[in-house]
Amino acid sequence: MNNNLLSLYSKCFGVDNARQFFDEMPHRDVVSWTSVLSAYVKSGNHEQALELFDWMMFSGQYPNEFTLSNVLRSCSALGQFEYGTRIQSHIVKHGFVSNPVLCSALIDMYSKWGFTEEAYKLFAYMENGDTVSWTTMISSFVQARKWGQALRLYIRMIEVGVHPNEFTFVKLLAASCFHGLNYGKLVHGHMIVWGVKLNVVLKTALVDMYSRCQRMEDAIKVSNLTREYDVSLWTTIISGFIQNLKFREAVAAFHRMEVSGIAPNNYVYSSILNACSSIPSLDLGKQIHSRTIIGGLEDDVSVGNALVDMYMKCSDIIDYGLRVFRGINSPNVISWTSLIAGVVENGFDREALRFFMEMQATGVQPHSFTLSSIIRACSRVKSLSQVSELHGYIIRTKADYNIAVGNALVDAYAGLGMIDNSWRVISMMSHRDAITYTSLATRLNQMGYHEMALNVIPHMYNDNVEMDGFSLASFISASAAMASAETGKRLHCHSIKSGLRRWISVSNGLVDLYGKCGCLTDAHRAFQDINEPDAVSWNGLISGLVSNGCISSALSAFDDMRLAGIKPDSVTFLLVIFACSRGRLVDLGLEYFQSMTKVHDIEPQMDHYVRLVDLLGRAGRLEEAMEVIETMPFKPNALIHKTLLGACNIHKNVPLGEDMARRGLKIDPSDPGIYRLLAHLYDNTGRSDLAEKTCQAMTERGLIKNPDKSRMEFKNKVHIFVAGHDENEVLEENRCSYS
């Protein structure tokens, strides 16, 4: 009777009242102890459960199988490894191993600790496996992300005649979507064939599967199969829309949920805030923020984390996000990572480093995401010492080192020009992906080492890493810069075979490549292959035409671009003004320059003024060019003086040329080009004595002539043309050995 009363108290008045009654009971048996223990476990008081169990053993009461399964659950929840294995030995000693319930509980415990193999050993040892033990083992594989093994175990389950139920299918659906839509549909079909009843948890798993397979319409269809909706299902729907980049629909789903009378919780708010960051919409984000306050969730860590992220992505004022961050009670790794990544993203690299130190001071350990963000910050402030310090820290602390961290290190070292270190990191990584090699190739391109960038290809090939659109675009841009049509053509072939030419960056690269190689027909064809050319595509085409001297075609391409409704950008105007300059169309060029601000709302940059000076100078309007330099809103650089000096050369204006040389050298005394142009000017105006003196001055200052080279490929050889050389150098290209 007392045991029944105990059960009544725990169900109606809570575990504390039950405990009080238990303490006053004159006689207790194993059922009394287990009732209280199970009440603790059910209410999540695992520490108290284990404490009670200790006391039970101390008082000489033997546990039975019911007691032990409860204790196992607490061990599993608390991560009490020692305690758990002690219970296991107790189970073995007292002959409980044949109990399927206890076996399932043990399998579950080992799985939750991450010991999948040990769990499987226990499972394989079982003789009377039931639906629960099979399902537990399948969950174990799913948790370990071993999707294939999970699905294969299901096949064996059917073979040995154990029936799956709705619990099994929830896990199978989670596994199947990682093998593609066909597997997901197959599992869905099996579910129907087995006649499993569709409850809300199963429906959620189906919605999740379809949305992960980019089938949002099907996901919604499934969710409408029954009328039962709960907050988890809504969360899955909202985040499904977000994953499929349908932000409007995500917000609409959020509203529908509220209208249906289900109150959003922290999961829902985190999801919908993610939509705000992705759009990005500060207004919407602020509205959601106010809702979280009304809903009393402003203190929740995950909502706070999502808010920090939202403010960081929706505004460039880091104080908004920082204010939310400071309001979070006990920030976790994700909070710190959101803050640091956001601060880095907004360009406040030094602040990011300070927050990283603060994070460690508060005892929070960084994980891979934190590390890759902070490494990026260090590489951007060009701090080698900080990058290597972090690298050392990562090795020392055996920090969460994964491919993202490795890639960040590769990129950081390459960005600092330390290519050897990048390769060393690459060789130490357990495996590499396209990002690893792309970031390296991109950095090499930035530094002008295009040949080295192309030599990344064989490494990638030998490593069995497939190119993606980003890597292919980098390699194409390297071969464009080298005017290497042969390599470029191979990459072009690859782009067709792999289907990557659908990437706009790849096809834009091809247009640029053929333009730079002087193959205008191919450039045109590559351009026409693009479904929807963007401004970059048009710029590539125009650039190819201008650099090959087809001025009028370039200008009519510019007209076509506007007719096609593509807005010209600042690069377009650099090209167009340059075209006018080459074509001696001074007034048209001036018109284009003025139209930038007047019509297109593009503020001219320094480079545009350089081109403008070139335009006027070449046409002999030297005073006007001079006036541009003096009235433009930028401080003149050496290049602009050099440009006008070049024009003086053409028009044999010694005084202005001398003036420009003087001004240019004041800014950059180490530029041999200025000396060369000045010497040339003297030569052209019959002052070879002064020309000689200028050359002498240049040599005295230790400046080496390093003339620009022009490359052209012919019969697998790259010919390099250098101004002032009679014999042209022939370079045997070191061909990339991939095919």
Next chain:
DNA sequence: CGCGAGATTT
């Protein structure tokens, strides 16, 4: 008196 299922944020 005991075992197996779903959702969020970097």
